[in-house]
Amino acid sequence: MIRIRRIYDPPEPGADGVRVLVDRLWPRGLAKEAAAVDEWPRAVTPSTELRKWFHGGGSAVEFRRRYEAELAEPSAVAELDRLRSLAAVGPLTLLTSVKDPASSHAAVLAELLGG
Secondary structure (H helix, E strand, O other), X not given: OEEEEEOOOOOOHHHHOEEEEOOOOOOOOOOHHXXXXXXXXXXHOOOHHHHXXXXXXXXXXXXXXXXXXXXXXXHHHHHHHHHHHXXXXXXXXXXXXXXXXXXXXXXXXXXXXXX
């Protein structure tokens, strides 16, 4: 099972399983201990260039296309395979700081992981 949650929400130890931060930057105002992040694989996070392009007015459809292209890079593919392996043995929670995780890069990532 793959879940998507905001990193600012309190951890749910019985349901979260492995907690994976999928943002390139550490969330503002959040202590690492409070976040309870198990993994932070930057190879599967949107690049700085892509993030800046999107926040500068890029379209969601084009963002998705470009993000999927980034995820096809060898380092990202290896990390995706590792995350799939983790999800196969227990819950995997993708964490992001965006206000609407269901409409974010985390949702694209969850879909590609099979969630």
